[in-house]
Amino acid sequence: MTTNNGGLPRKSDVAVVGGGTAGLALATKLKRLGVGSVIVLERENDAGGIPRHCGHYPFGIREYGRLLKGPDYARRNVEAAVDAGVDIKTEVTVTALHPDGRLSLTTPAGKAELQAERVVLCTGAREASRPQRFIGGDRPLGVLSTGALQSMTYLQGMRPFRRPVIIGSELVSFSAIDTCRHLGIRPVAMIEENDRILARRLVQPYLMMRGVALFTKVKNLRILGRRQVEAIEFIDAAGKQQSIEADGAIISGRFRPEAALLHLSHLEVDPGSGGPMIDQFGQCSDPSYYSAGNLLRPAETSGWCWQEGIETAKWIAEDLSRGQPAVVPSVRVQLVDRAIGFSVPQRLSISDRTGGMQKMQIGLNVPVKGYLEAISGGQSISNTWLNSRPVRRVQIRLAPIVQNCSKSPVELSIQRNK
Amino acid sequence: MEVKKKLVALGRADVAIIGAGVVGCALARRLTLDGASVIVLEKAADVLDGASKGNSAILHTGFDAPSGSLEQDCIAQGYKEYLETCETLGLPVLRSGALVLAWSQEQLDELPKLIEKAHKNGVTDVSALTKSQILKREPYLSNNVVGGFEVPGEFLIDPWASAHAYLLQAMANGAVLYRDTEVVAGQYDGQQWRLETNAGSVCAAQIINCAGLYGDIVEQRLIGECPFTVTPRKGQFVVFDKSAAALASSIILPVPTKTTKGIVVCRTIFGNLLVGPTAENQESRTDSSTISDMLAHLREKGIEMIPNLEECEVTAAYAGLRPATEFQDYQIRRIEGKNYTCVGGIRSTGLSAALGIARHVAGLIAPDEFSFQAIEDPIIPAPDRLSNYHPRDWEEPDNGGIVCHCELVTRREIEQVLNGPLPPSTLQGLKRRTRVCMGRCQGFYCTGELVKLTAGRFNLPMGLGHDDQ
Known part of the structure; x- marks a missing residue:
């Protein structure tokens, strides 16, 4: 431990781990709600998170009422936090989460510690890497995630290849195409293992105009x-072996929570979402810990994370005003249909505490057409029509479920033939 | 020291070692410490670029090596010397021990023979365990295990830091390394060898062929024929993230068969958990590509043994090539009258046996009457300190901040390696020396910063150039 604790305070009312969109919005709101000391611990040289290297629109409409590029948006979030009195510390890495809000840290000056009344985990999400997707072959240079591509090109002004292939077809995959074209890089093809494009976007003309060939339903990449x-x-949809000349590959999408700290901690993790087990207030299994933003589930937009940060700040401020964190009884949300990949929250606290999330977020494993039904204590307590697919945003109203869950687990299932 | 310029007017070295894999590095150290002047010639852009690039990173006792073989002897000697020198060289050892586990009655029946063999090989602390003893020790193991035995002396080490430390010590004490230097021909004039390389010629009294996957080709080029043929055996591995390391404290070994030790599940000294290797014979000496079905299969095998792995993230996948030959044992022999020694067919046990092989070969080339004057007080270089189970640089003051967040690699560590005596010339080399990009994000977060830090350092840069070019 360094004698001056790496230049960090030893105590704080709230410590926010991660200075991206959710963390900054949350910290700013906490200060505006009158919370005493709020510190944001950011491991990079600059706070702002992923938007720092998204050199494209659209960011900031809801938050600032104007259209911004990612880096400008990130800068505004940082300025707002500083103006509100948030203490942003960069180049601080949290190395361990301990019970009751104690954090082990490291800084360029060495190790440090911080004790907070409440800790909020806002470590965000990243794309699944090549090995996580079991993409075989050699291991040459020129294989990058969209995030790596953008940090290399936007932050360092370097380009890693000239004619890459884009693997994946989510929104971020198209953002990768935009990034490439901005730098004079010409993607030659988009390759998707699913039977159709995942992004909700008119893609055929978009790709054709840019000379990007599209292959879906490919195998053996x-x-x-x-x-x-x-x-x-790869083997294409028709079963034909294809070989595309390219000098790079962008492995895009399949976001997953950046949850390594969580996995090594005492907190309960939800294997479905990859994030922490939370209740409808964003509170983790250790009531000193909260979470918001893309750590909760594979990625949402910045605007969404910003809003989630603001909402969660309110619940934390209210919780702080009650004094010591307390464990309250809760019921689990159980996914009885394999089509449902995750729910956020994963448990519902049963107490006199009111408010909390208005919607439950659902992730699908497969395309679904049918009613999403919530059952608790043998009673159907919610029924919502769904016609959606994996990766897409799916939400159901939480209030009827919270009000009627009768202290027994809530089972989520899908009724396909009603 | 490493010389960058063309090999001209080199003068004469006592020994030229062809190949800077773990065996070549260990030999360079041994012979340098024994007092010989040594030149190491490496064909690739960086050291450890062939068979030593990918393995399971276990320090084996040799309990299951063929009894009485040269391999078994070298493993035993290498193991002993590793444990004697690791502290001096600053090399970490994770004393995990191993369990050899049977998953069927057929495998269970093999165990007594294996225990007997271990005892015969001098690994006397090997003893049988019941199913309940095994599950007590490894509570995350599948209940399908039927029995096994423990090998307390099997440990985990850093396969790259070890080899680097051998070579660094050799270089600190006078050995010279040439990379990007391929031996294409050579003549022995009765006094000394003259080796022709793509970068110039080298003269040496003795030469040692440690060319690994190219051992037979190098021997053909120098001697005209070779009694063995290298058949590369590919081993693919899947690496799980750090949370998985809590699921197995021992090295979980299978009951070995004739051709392979089978699929191992073990922690790495870097704090991950690996599952592998496969054993696939192939002709190519360069194709270390992975196959997605095989990686998925390895993951499944891991889950079969440790069901909780289902919920753990995979962080990396790689493949290594072992230089197997048609012979079971190592192909180490000296051609008398030619001052040529071949160190071939060092298949999967090279990491454990390297120091033993080095001793053995030193004895072959410099018997008592010719022995060199050993260095009295050799310089000990600073090793790469990358063990997750030992103090790391990020815990120290003035580390410059963390660049690679997944593996907690500091700016100071990267700069020290780039400015050190054995700087990497490829991103792969930097990864082996520092662990940057080796973690779960595979460069999602640190690529931008690394591009900046390594600008002008690699012979194949990460960026093709600025976007204005």
Whole structure:
């Protein structure tokens, strides 16, 4: 431990881990609600999070009433936090979460510690890497996630390749195309393992206009090349072996919570969402801990995370005013249909505490057409029509479920033939 | 020291070592400490670029090596010397021990023979365990395990830091390394060898072929023929993230068969958990590509043994090539009258045996009457300190801040390696020396910063150039 604790205070009312959109919005709101000391711990050189290297629109409409590019939006979030009195510390890495809000940290000056009344985990999300997607082949240079591509090109002004292939077809995959074109990089193809494009977007003309070939329903993806990427091989929808000449591969999408700290901690983790188990107030299994933003589930937009940060701040401020954090009884949300990948929240606190999230977020494993039914104590307490697919935003109203869950677990299932 | 310029007017070295894998590095150290002048010639852009690039990072006792073989002897000697020198060289050891587990009656029946063999190989602390003893020790194991035995002396080490430390010590004490230097021909004139390389010529009294996957090709180029043929055996691995390391404290070994040790599940000294290797014979000496079905299969195998792995993230996948030959044992022999020694067919046990092989070969090339004058007080270089189970740089003051967040690699560590005596010339080399980009995000967060830090350092840069070019 360094004698001056790495230049950090030893105590804080609230410590926010992660200075991205959710963390900054939350910290700012807490200060505006009159919370005493709020510190944001950011491991990068600058706070702001992912938007820092999204050199494109649209950010900030809801928050600032105008259209901003990612870096400008990130800067505004930082300025707002500083103006509100938030103490932002950069180059601070949290290395362990301990019970009751104690954090182990490291700084360029060495190790440090911080004790907070409440800790809020806002560590965000990242894209699934190549090994996580079991993409085989050689391991040459030129294989990057969209995040790595954007930090390399936007922050450092370097380009890693000239004619890459884009693997994945989510919104971020199209953002990767935009980033490429901005730098004079010409993507040659978009490759998707699912049977259709995942992004909700008119894509065929968009891709055609940009000379990007589209392959869906591909199998046996392989990246080949000795030093730099030379080709991408796969079996196409018709079962034909394809080989596309390319000097790079962008592995895009399939966001997952950046939850390593969580996995190594005492907090309960939800294998479905990949994030922490929370209740409708964003509170974790250790009531000293809260969470908001993309750590809760695979990625939402910045605007969403900003709003989630603001909402969660209100519940934390209210909780702080009650004094010591307390464990309250709760019921679990159980997913009895395999089509449902996750729910956020994963449990519902049963107490006199009111408010909390208005909607429950649902992630689907497969396309679903049917009624999403919530059952508790043998009673159907909610029924919502769904026609949606994986990756898309799905929400159901939480109030009827919270009000009627009768202290027994809430089972979520899908009725397909009503 | 490493010389960057062309190999001209080199003068004469006592020994030229062809190949800077773990065996070549260990030999360079041994012979340098024994007092020989040593030149190491590496074909690739960086050291450890062939068979030593990917393995399971276990320090084996040799309990299951063929009894009485040269391999078994070298593993035993190498194991002993590793544990004697690791502290001096600053190399970490994770004393995990291993369990050899049977998952069927057929495998259970094999155990007594294996225990007997271990005892015969001098690994006397091997003893049988019941199913309940095993599950008590490893509570996350599947209940399908039927029995096994423990090998307390099997440990986990850093496969790259070890080899780097051998070579760094050799270089600190006078050995010279040439990278990007491939031996294409050579003549022995009765006094000394003259090796022709793509970068110039080298003269040496003795040469040692440690070319690993290319051992037979190098021997053909120098001697004209080779009694063995290398058949590369590919081993693919899947690495799980750090939370998985809590699921197995021992190295979980299978009951070995004739061709392979089978699929291992073990922690790494870096705090991950790995599952592998496969064993696939192939002709290519360079194709270390992974196959997605095989990676998925390895993940499934891991889950079969440790069901909780289902919920753990995979962070990396890689493949290594072992230089297997048609012979079971190592192919180490000296051609008398030619001052040529071949160290071939070091298949999967090279990491454990390297120091033992080095001793053995030193004895072959410099028997008592020719022995060199050993260095009295050799310089000990600073090693890469990358063990998750030992103090790391991020815990120390003035570390410059963290660049790679997944593996907690500091700016100071990266700069020290880049400015050190054995700087990497590729991103792969930097990864092996510092662990940047080796973690769960695979560069999502640190690529931008690394591009900046490594600008002008690699012979294949991460960025093709500025966007205005």
